[in-house]
Amino acid sequence: MTGKTSSARKNGTEAAAEPIPLRYGDDPYVWACWLYYEDHMTQGDIAEIMGISRATVNSYLADARARGIVNISLEPSRLSSLSIAQELKRHFGLHDCLVVPSDDNTRPLIDRLGGAAAQALAKLLKSGDTLAVAWGRTVLAIGEQASVPGLQDVTVVQATGGTAANFAYTPELCASAIAGAVKARLINITAPAVVSTAEVRDMLLREPLIQSQFDALAKANKALFGISSLRPNSTIHTSGFFESVSLQQYLSKNAVGVVAGRFIDGQGNPVAGPLDDRTIGISLDMLKAIGLRIAVAGGFDKVPAILASLRGGYVNVLITDAATGRGILNADGVTELDQKLSQRPRVDNTIALPSNYRTHIKKFLNDPDDVVEEMLDGVVKAHAAYTKPIKGSNRALVARTGPRPGKVGLVIGGGSGHEPCFLSYVGKGLADAVAVGNIFSSPPPGPILLCTQAASGGAGVLFVYGNYAGDVMNFDMAAEMAADKGIEVRTVVTTDDIASSPLEDRDGRRGVAGNFFMFKIAGAACDRGLSLDACEAVTRKANARTFTMGVALEPCSMPQTRRHNFEIGPDDIEIGMGIHGEPGVIREKMMTADAITDRVMDRIFAEMKPVAGDRVAVLINSFGATPLMELYILFRRVEQRLSAKGVQIEANWVGHYCTSLDMVGASITILHLDNELSELLRHPCDTAVLRIG
Amino acid sequence: MQQFDNASAGDIVLSLADRIIENRAYLSEIDGKIGDGDHGVNMAKGFGMAADRIRGNDMSLASAFDTLGTVLMTEIGGSMGPLYGIMFTQFAETIEASPSIGADTFGAMLGSGLEGIQTIGSAKVGDKTLLDALVPAIEAFNGANAAGKPFADALDAMAAAAEQGRDSTRDLVARIGRASRLGERSVGVLDAGATSCALILATLASGAKQKLLKSATAGH
Numbered sequence: 062m063t064g065k066t067s068s069a070r071k072n073g074t075e076a077a078a079e080p081i082p083l084r085y086g087d088d089p090y091v092w093a094c095w096l097y098y099e100d101h102m103t104q105g106d107i108a109e110i111m112g113i114s115r116a117t118v119n120s121y122l123a124d125a126r127a128r129g130i131v132n133i134s135l136e137p138s139r140l141s142s143l144s145i146a147q148e149l150k151r152h153f154g155l156h157d158c159l160v161v162p163s164d165d166n167t168r169p170l171i172d173r174l175g176g177a178a179a180q181a182l183a184k185l186l187k188s189g190d191t192l193a194v195a196w197g198r199t200v201l202a203i204g205e206q207a208s209v210p211g212l213q214d215v216t217v218v219q220a221t222g223g224t225a226a227n228f229a230y231t232p233e234l235c236a237s238a239i240a241g242a243v244k245a246r247l248i249n250i251t252a253p254a255v256v257s258t259a260e261v262r263d264m265l266l267r268e269p270l271i272q273s274q275f276d277a278l279a280k281a282n283k284a285l286f287g288i289s290s291l292r293p294n295s296t297i298h299t300s301g302f303f304e305s306v307s308l309q310q311y312l313s314k315n316a317v318g319v320v321a322g323r324f325i326d327g328q329g330n331p332v333a334g335p336l337d338d339r340t341i342g343i344s345l346d347m348l349k350a351i352g353l354r355i356a357v358a359g360g361f362d363k364v365p366a367i368l369a370s371l372r373g374g375y376v377n378v379l380i381t382d383a384a385t386g387r388g389i390l391n392a393d394g395v396t397e398l399d400q401k402l403s404q405r406p407r408v409d410n411t412i413a414l415p416s417n418y419r420t421h422i423k424k425f426l427n428d429p430d431d432v433v434e435e436m437l438d439g440v441v442k443a444h445a446a447y448t449k450p451i452k453g454s455n456r457a458l459v460a461r462t463g464p465r466p467g468k469v470g471l472v473i474g475g476g477s478g479h480e481p482c483f484l485s486y487v488g489k490g491l492a493d494a495v496a497v498g499n500i501f502s503s504p505p506p507g508p509i510l511l512c513t514q515a516a517s518g519g520a521g522v523l524f525v526y527g528n529y530a531g532d533v534m535n536f537d538m539a540a541e542m543a544a545d546k547g548i549e550v551r552t553v554v555t556t557d558d559i560a561s562s563p564l565e566d567r568d569g570r571r572g573v574a575g576n577f578f579m580f581k582i583a584g585a586a587c588d589r590g591l592s593l594d595a596c597e598a599v600t601r602k603a604n605a606r607t608f609t610m611g612v613a614l615e616p617c618s619m620p621q622t623r624r625h626n627f628e629i630g631p632d633d634i635e636i637g638m639g640i641h642g643e644p645g646v647i648r649e650k651m652m653t654a655d656a657i658t659d660r661v662m663d664r665i666f667a668e669m670k671p672v673a674g675d676r677v678a679v680l681i682n683s684f685g686a687t688p689l690m691e692l693y694i695l696f697r698r699v700e701q702r703l704s705a706k707g708v709q710i711e712a713n714w715v716g717h718y719c720t721s722l723d724m725v726g727a728s729i730t731i732l733h734l735d736n737e738l739s740e741l742l743r744h745p746c747d748t749a750v751l752r753i754g
Numbered sequence: 755m756q757q758f759d760n761a762s763a764g765d766i767v768l769s770l771a772d773r774i775i776e777n778r779a780y781l782s783e784i785d786g787k788i789g790d791g792d793h794g795v796n797m798a799k800g801f802g803m804a805a806d807r808i809r810g811n812d813m814s815l816a817s818a819f820d821t822l823g824t825v826l827m828t829e830i831g832g833s834m835g836p837l838y839g840i841m842f843t844q845f846a847e848t849i850e851a852s853p854s855i856g857a858d859t860f861g862a863m864l865g866s867g868l869e870g871i872q873t874i875g876s877a878k879v880g881d882k883t884l885l886d887a888l889v890p891a892i893e894a895f896n897g898a899n900a901a902g903k904p905f906a907d908a909l910d911a912m913a914a915a916a917e918q919g920r921d922s923t924r925d926l927v928a929r930i931g932r933a934s935r936l937g938e939r940s941v942g943v944l945d946a947g948a949t950s951c952a953l954i955l956a957t958l959a960s961g962a963k964q965k966l967l968k969s970a971t972a973g974h
Contacts, residue, residue: 154775154802330810374806476831499799502792502832531833534874538827538836621795627787 089113093121094131145386149379152395156353156377156428157185163383170359170382175202178357178380179242182285185353185378186243188213191280193220193343194239195321196232197287199357204238215245218278220286221322221342222254239285248277252341254322255303259338266341278343284351288358288376289319290366307335318366320356320375321348327365329373348375355380364388422618422625422723432620433477433499440484444749447488448495451515457508459494459515460487462747469587469596470494470516471523473580474509475532476501478617479640481750482576482719483526490746490753491584492525496539500620500722501641503531509539513548521549521593525583525600527572528554529641551593553600555579557607557730559668560637560647573640574682574719575607578732578742581751585744603738608669610661611728613638613684614651617721636660640684640721640728654691658698661729666706669733673707678732678742681715684724689716695727703731712742718750756905757856758965760849764813766961767822771805773957774798774950785946793834793946800830800838815855820846834947837871837884838954844870857895857905860962864892864912881929882940884947891916891955906966909959913952920944920952 085092089111096107097118104122108115125131139162146160161177178199186192186209194200194217219236233249240247251274252265265271291312316324316332322342324332331345348354356376358367361384368389370376381389426432437455441448448458464470473483474496484495494512498504513522524540526532533554540550556567557575572579582603586596613635616625629635629648634657636647652660671677679699681692692715703710711734719728732738745754774781774797781794804822813821819842827839848863849855855863868888877883879890894915898908921944928940 151776328810498831499796500792502796503835505827505829505831505835507828529833530875531831531835534833534836535831537874619792621792622782 090121090125094125142383145383149386153371159380160386161382171198171202174199174357174359175206178203179207182207183209190283191216193218193281193284194236195220195286196235198230199287200235201230204242207242209243215243217245218248219250222250222252224254250274256339262339281351283353285355286321288356288366288370290363292362310334317369320370325369325373327369329369359385364392368392421623429621447749451511456497457511462489464493464516464518466518467520468518469520469523469593471583471587472512472516473525474504475526478722479719485750486580486748488748490588491748503535506535506539510542513543517548523596524552525579528556551597555604557609559608560610571639573609574728575609575730577680577718578607579603582741585741606733608665609728609730611638612636612657613724613726615725617724654694655698658695662702665731671708675708676711676734679710679713680730682718682728684726685720686723686725687727756966757854758969760855761814763815763965764818767818768805769961770957771801774801781946781950784944787943796832800826816846816850840870841867857899857908861896861899882923882926882945884951886923887916887919887948887951890919906963909962913956913959916952916955920948923948
């Protein structure tokens, strides 16, 4: 036992494990727990002492929780504020929510909210942001406590005009405090927040200087503001910011709160009043157009005002305190929260998981809800040489060169998550336009119709896409809409996945990586100026002669949940896996690369029935996470099997051509060539991922 | 006879949206077991977008259904977009001309929604789809109505049958859509479409019952 010095060895006995000391009552679970939780030993040391494996220690510890020997509990006030935050986020569909515990009375609420918001700001604010900052006691408290170093090119814009009112948290001061804290460029609105008449306001707004300040405000992508109630003693009254006469008129119209200087009713609707035309500052519509809208507000008197601003959609990040949060939820009819808090299950009876087990997959994400939009922003820029958005929509992209009068237009499309499918197969000699859906979900008819119109050169348009119920419905609807506009549309639905249903039901099969070949053939036929009939016919032929089968080793994970959307056992693989993460058709034990390839090739040969002298094109496609190294190992075996049959590989592609997010796995596609297909396959094309000639 | 005003009932659709959004994670979770796990996300997105357009506009039930149906049909994609889209636009068309909605109108509305779905989809009862909740629910509603039961009781029968139908999908083999490729392995899991459909019908029932109660207390 050299080399392993163990601090856990207390009584110096070597080699053999200790017998269970009497005090643990012959219960190894209790012993393991004592060593772990009370003696703070590592699981490795415990394993050595107890003479068992580390994995057994781990399962003892997990079982001990399930059996109630160990209870792990969160401190109640923290648990409560976490639950309230979670419920607020869920109930109001917030981007995020932070709730500070209410039972800490050592500091005033404003300070505690300011501190929490200061920390949140450090997480939420990024380089390059433009932050609109409204005024209020809470906002100033944030500015006083925040310090966000290391950001670049941040701009802070004062969200309302200024004021001469005699209080410490004027709009100018608030904006300046935040700008100082985040080292931002500060843009003030150099006009009063409330002026004497509508004419004066209009005149001021026409001033170039003030106009430029409003232009800066309109560029804000984040906003920070408090929420004021209209109860007596609220900031609104005591600040003198608004004249009290006017306030009465808003109150009589059921205004309950003020957001960034604008009055709203209980449902969050704007309340019209005498100050509206005399106010210089951000409007509620401008506020709602800002991506991240951080409201910081607490105190029981503010419950109706905060609820109203949540209902009105002015807020998507809320920072408040537990009592206020609970009040907001109760006021909106959420009563289950208290039950949930009291009825939490006492023991965690989930299966024992190793301590390094993860439920979430790491991904390069900003906001998971924006994953498709942000990808498209990148694609549109990266592929600018090949494609451009149609009518400003990134969901419908048209080739810069390709569509032309007299040529059949080729429109492809489908859900996201399969990149480079489908959007990188657009360009001269290939598809003319692509419609892009959400992750694993067909695009709606709108973008498909845009593509159809953009691709139409008067000779008709061919739709080619994979056979999925949703795609069929949406493309069919778009085809009808195109017909109404006088564009003739033909459709070839691809069905190359031979694992997805038996040969008798060939039409019911799904379209997978073989799309690559069908798009190529269809694109070449269209580019050569063939008629719509001929383009359709040759694409159907390509589909009938393309055979694909996929194998998944590990599931993919969804950007929205960052979790696997199904599980494959540690020793299992799934044969027949499609490209949407839908489980495969047969689950087998892991086997060698050659054995897997043989399983796939045997199925393909059974349908393709090749004879010596036949020519094929081969596509070895990664499902996302399988590296090229392994794809070449598969290709090696595919080539061996084909050449053993005297079949010649005329062209091949190995790489990422039709993926399924980050799934580990690959598919093998064989296109059984004839002279016509071979010629069309060699026809030049120029797209972001495929260039021939 | 029990009936409620069409003109002031648009907020029923807002509560539909609330329920769908609340169940976003749950619907995606069950969809993830045999589908691709995006049902909740897509439904919540569509219903949320529609709710944004309805909220504050004091819509009739017919216009609210039309708004919802149009958003689902044209802006969501997937298969649920067109299917639910056509159901709600059919609902809207059927009740458009009725100032007040009684059990007969409501029954006709359900029927035309189902017809709409059947024109674009090919599923039948027993295929493990939303029809397994929708069809028995409509039958239960019409049965109760034909038996002379009050509107509110027929709504209860509809919601109960929808939930029963949803639960029946657990034992079914998927025959349509992506899950159908799984064959027997789809058994034991609820169908996500049937689950959302039962949720929609139950919320519709409770929303309509509240309106009936209001009409009754308002004295007509």
